[in-house]
Amino acid sequence: MVTVNGRFPGPRIVAREGDRVVVKVVSHVPNNISIHWHGIRQLQSGWADGPSYITQCPIQTNQTFVYNFTITGQRGTLFWHAHISWLRASVYGSLIVFPKHNVSYPFAKPHKEVTIMLGEWFNADSEAVIRQALQTGGGPNVSDAYTFNGFPGPLYNCSANNTYKLKVMPGKTYLLRLINAALNDELFFSIANHTFTVVEVDATYVKPFETSLLVITPGQTTNILLKTKPIAPNASFYMLARPYFTGQGTFDNTTGAGILEYETSSNSTTFTPTLPPINATNVVANFTRKLRSLASSQFPVNVPQTADKKFFFTVGLGNSPCPKNQTCQGPNGTKFSASVNNISMALPSSALLQSYFFKKSNGVYTSDFPSFPLHPFNYTGTPPNNTLVINGTKLVVLPFNASVEVVMQGTSILGAESHPLHIHGFNFYVVGEGFGNFDPNNDPKNFNLVDPVERNTVGVPSGGWVAIRFYADNPGVWFMHCHFDVHLSWGLRMAWIVLDGTLPSQKLPPPPSDLPKC
Numbered sequence: 001m002v003t004v005n006g007r008f009p010g011p012r013i014v015a016r017e018g019d020r021v022v023v024k025v026v027s028h029v030p031n032n033i034s035i036h037w038h039g040i041r042q043l044q045s046g047w048a049d050g051p052s053y054i055t056q057c058p059i060q061t062n063q064t065f066v067y068n069f070t071i072t073g074q075r076g077t078l079f080w081h082a083h084i085s086w087l088r089a090s091v092y093g094s095l096i097v098f099p100k101h102n103v104s105y106p107f108a109k110p111h112k113e114v115t116i117m118l119g120e121w122f123n124a125d126s127e128a129v130i131r132q133a134l135q136t137g138g139g140p141n142v143s144d145a146y147t148f149n150g151f152p153g154p155l156y157n158c159s160a161n162n163t164y165k166l167k168v169m170p171g172k173t174y175l176l177r178l179i180n181a182a183l184n185d186e187l188f189f190s191i192a193n194h195t196f197t198v199v200e201v202d203a204t205y206v207k208p209f210e211t212s213l214l215v216i217t218p219g220q221t222t223n224i225l226l227k228t229k230p231i232a233p234n235a236s237f238y239m240l241a242r243p244y245f246t247g248q249g250t251f252d253n254t255t256g257a258g259i260l261e262y263e264t265s266s267n268s269t270t271f272t273p274t275l276p277p278i279n280a281t282n283v284v285a286n287f288t289r290k291l292r293s294l295a296s297s298q299f300p301v302n303v304p305q306t307a308d309k310k311f312f313f314t315v316g317l318g319n320s321p322c323p324k325n326q327t328c329q330g331p332n333g334t335k336f337s338a339s340v341n342n343i344s345m346a347l348p349s350s351a352l353l354q355s356y357f358f359k360k361s362n363g364v365y366t367s368d369f370p371s372f373p374l375h376p377f378n379y380t381g382t383p384p385n386n387t388l389v390i391n392g393t394k395l396v397v398l399p400f401n402a403s404v405e406v407v408m409q410g411t412s413i414l415g416a417e418s419h420p421l422h423i424h425g426f427n428f429y430v431v432g433e434g435f436g437n438f439d440p441n442n443d444p445k446n447f448n449l450v451d452p453v454e455r456n457t458v459g460v461p462s463g464g465w466v467a468i469r470f471y472a473d474n475p476g477v478w479f480m481h482c483h484f485d486v487h488l489s490w491g492l493r494m495a496w497i498v499l500d501g502t503l504p505s506q507k508l509p510p511p512p513s514d515l516p517k518c
């Protein structure tokens, strides 16, 4: 497997809000690679964002690229990961941003802080898994385990002795920074016999609420406060992570586990938490609807009250024709695909940001991505007869600082499932969500424009929709995609161009001289 500095998960990066981060990446592997700083806004530093063929060409064997960016106006739990093929299965690590000196959390200082990275383990080479799936047109092999900080845990035969253990003292508060770095699965997470308080998601503070269960999509982070029991019990407690899934394909339905252990106890029994059924969409909706921005004077919301640009995007699966002289393993002998507004994005062989910056878009991309589906249908009803997608590299151009609304409608083509949509370069506010088809006349009346949660990755509900808003205040080319790597690989991806503003501080600077070439 490919690792960073020989470690799995990779090294943790710790910074403070306002810090400049400089990371020199040298490739000692045959694989092409690039690294993305997931959730970092990259204001005026789009060249450091990292997705291959979007903001840069990949770093090739023996090449070096220095990522150089400043963390502006953000603090919290984020992570970094490889952004090419399926390399992020083993190439990821945490990126923790502390508040500025002398700035405290909006909650009492915890006794200790702990990072738990949930991941997904493949016995096979993860890049070979997706390569084979794309060649045959079928669904890829599923993973073999879920991991806690790299360890699958005692519920797998292979791993009983190598288990992530969180040792705690009684009567203390721990801040747990949870990161879902899994490739293809949303996860339920719970700790036996304990409740906890959610205080932050995607590096933005939320109104605290208590729960015994949370759900976290790939690309999301969640900070919780865990208050330990006043007297150490004679027991230990499983922390479990198991997928939430409503689709039709095969998936890894195993359970990853870590152990919560009190330092002074003798641990005679281990308690197990109850997790909801694997397809418990109502449990997911109940959880996500509790998430509200803090919306305090220190952490105000900046949600557009109106939108200059409105988009309606269908997100979901589809299929594309099987090439001649080939047999394909997708539905009815086709190839699996996924799309936004029925367009499955083809990655260029150069990088979009360079093409845009040097005004050489010819043959690389066009700027005609549709704002609405070309052929509307009943998105959550019976799928249309023709489910074939169009391949293309089409972008949307946004004027600097436009207020943008995007409604993302899940479709039931090849089965309804949730899609964790992630946008690079921005945080957005989740102003509404619902089941069924979005109703443009009535649903906007119920949008939350007061304290909507702010995040960088949102689960489009299975059989439903979400509405998000943000200001396009960051010039550059920004990727948006499903954070399930299988859907990303199948084309559920698109990109925005945000034009320069007029002030020097609103312009994208020229690229660094070591930017890799394709």
Ligand code: C2O
Binding pocket: 036, 038, 051, 081, 083, 219, 422, 424, 479, 481, 483
């Ligand atoms: Cu976490 Cu495009 O990435």
